[in-house]
Amino acid sequence: MLERKQVKNRTHVTFVLPADTPPGPVSVVGDFNDWQPGAHTLQPRPDGVRAVTIPLPANSVHSFRYLAAGDYWFDEGQADGHDGTNSRITT
Structure with a gap:
């Protein structure tokens, strides 16, 4: 799930997932952090x-994906769109 809050010339985007699905650590990886896991x-x-x-x-x-333990990549179901393998969000 994505939550958005406008703050002046920025949009604070909160990426939200269930506490245990998928299990283990999960990071959001995208063009906004140079695709750096963690x-x-x-x-x-x-x-x-x-x-x-x-x-x-x-x-x-912006393009992004989630990365979970075990090199498990997955998309956001509530993304604004997709560009092939990546989820897309418009702020």
Whole structure:
């Protein structure tokens, strides 16, 4: 799930997944972090999910995927679109 909050000329995008699906650590990897695994790892929240918030420039488009333990790559079901193998988000 994606949560968005406009803050001046930025959009804070929160990437949210269930606490245990998939199991193990998960990071969001995309053009906004030079596709670096572990740069934005989802952390547990009190409401029973895990999430990470990334401020992105407003009015921009970004490609991303999730990377879980065991080199398991997967897409966001609520993404704005896809460009082949990547999820896309428009801020």
